[in-house]
Amino acid sequence: MLRFLTAGESHGRCMVAVLEGMPAGLKIDLKALNIELKRRQLGYGRGDRMKIEVDNAEILSGVKNGLTLGSPLGLYVKNVDFRIDDLIPLTKPRPGHADLVGCLKYGHEDIRCVLERASARETVVRVAVGAVCKQFLNEFGIVVASEVLMICGEKNKSKMIKKIEQAKKNLDTCGGLFSVTAAGVPPGLGSYVAADRRLSARLAGGLMSIPAIKAIEFGLGTGYAIEFGSSVHDAIYYSKEKGYFRKTNHAGGIEGGMSNGEPIVVRCTMKPIATLGKPLDSVDILTKKPEKAAVERYDTCAVQAAGVVAESVVSYELAAAFLEKFGGDSLNEVKRNYKGYMRTLQ
Numbered sequence: 184m185l186r187f188l189t190a191g192e193s194h195g196r197c198m199v200a201v202l203e204g205m206p207a208g209l210k211i212d213l214k215a216l217n218i219e220l221k222r223r224q225l226g227y228g229r230g231d232r233m234k235i236e237v238d239n240a241e242i243l244s245g246v247k248n249g250l251t252l253g254s255p256l257g258l259y260v261k262n263v264d265f266r267i268d269d270l271i272p273l274t275k276p277r278p279g280h281a282d283l284v285g286c287l288k289y290g291h292e293d294i295r296c297v298l299e300r301a302s303a304r305e306t307v308v309r310v311a312v313g314a315v316c317k318q319f320l321n322e323f324g325i326v327v328a329s330e331v332l333m334i335c336g337e338k339n340k341s342k343m344i345k346k347i348e349q350a351k352k353n354l355d356t357c358g359g360l361f362s363v364t365a366a367g368v369p370p371g372l373g374s375y376v377a378a379d380r381r382l383s384a385r386l387a388g389g390l391m392s393i394p395a396i397k398a399i400e401f402g403l404g405t406g407y408a409i410e411f412g413s414s415v416h417d418a419i420y421y422s423k424e425k426g427y428f429r430k431t432n433h434a435g436g437i438e439g440g441m442s443n444g445e446p447i448v449v450r451c452t453m454k455p456i457a458t459l460g461k462p463l464d465s466v467d468i469l470t471k472k473p474e475k476a477a478v479e480r481y482d483t484c485a486v487q488a489a490g491v492v493a494e495s496v497v498s499y500e501l502a503a504a505f506l507e508k509f510g511g512d513s514l515n516e517v518k519r520n521y522k523g524y525m526r527t528l529q
């Protein structure tokens with residue numbers, strides 16, 4: 184079983200993750216892992232925090248001479264901007280953020296006690312976990328990538344940039360739409376036999392756990408609401424060379440909660456960033472008087488970065504489902520199981 188847990192506050196000492204269940208014998212490329220962290224920092228419209236942080240992961244445990252041992256991997260990313268105890272308290276919750284409900288739920292009187300953990304800074308170590316999973320999936324020819332499709336209603340790349348510039352000028356923010364594609368996934372990951380084994384449910388659950396992701400669709404997604412069945416289902420063909428194949432992929436690579444061998448295609452909608460330079464109405468949680476919401480350093484747009492986080496989430500969920508299907512404590516054992524199954528499909 185593959186599992187992970189993260190810890191760390193946005194302006195705390197560091198962000199850490201423990202990833203357990205990776206088989207022994209996987210070569211870890213730390214340079215490639217850190218390229219993923221760098222990718223998460225990029226994208227037009229990122230705020231000043233990303234200019235301060237130099238995200239570089241260290242591997243604390245679970246690896247010897249570059250190979251996984253099968254024991255838990257400890258992943259560590261230092262926060263350069265570490266001043267959690269010196270930050271002044273905030274009492275004016277930002278609409279769209281965890282601030283208000285977090286204070287009510289945990290009994291905090293300083294919003295920072297909530298936002299330090301609710302912040303998407305946490306995703307830096309999720310990307311580190313995902314990068315290890317990506318390297319595992321690469322061993323089996325599975326490649327995961329993302330692409331920004333829309334920003335604030337604009338699909339054209341240069342118009343997307345203009346929207347972000349407009350938002351920045353107006354002290355406003357942008358959301359958008361991105362896709363994540365996983366190619367090379369064998370048929371049969373996940374299962375229809377139990378609700379919690381459906382690959383679509385697991386991927387959607389993982390993707391919805393990314394802060395600010397508000398909608399997920401597989402393949403044709405909301406388009407299914409418009410068309411007749413005869414024009415949307417992917418007809419099945421067979422040839423000796425290819426085996427079973429489809430000419431279309433409206434299903435987005437998943438049927439019956441299982442990968443069907445076609446690329447997995449999922450689209451995610453991200454809401455505009457909740458922190459606004461020109462803040463919305465709010466209420467001071469100590470005085471209960473109307474006030475404008477707090478303003479923290481913020482990204483005008485983080486859709487591209489969210490795509491990188493989503494790649495990591497998809498990689499983790501696919502690696503987990505892959506290990507359930509092909510089980511094994513060493514990479515060689517997983518490879519044997521994988522090859523044996525792939526032979527039965529021919």
Ligand SMILES: Cc1cc2nc3c(=O)[nH]c(=O)nc-3n(C[C@H](O)[C@H](O)[C@H](O)COP(=O)(O)O)c2cc1C
Pocket residue numbers: 230279280281301302303306393394395396454456457458480481482483485488489492
């Ligand atoms: C990569 C990334 C960067 C983000 N940057 C910011 C930010 O700078 N300011 C902000 O208010 N929200 C940011 N968010 C979104 C908030 O973390 C999120 O809206 C908030 O935690 C509330 O959760 P919810 O939107 O899922 O309800 C970011 C999200 C992601 C994925």
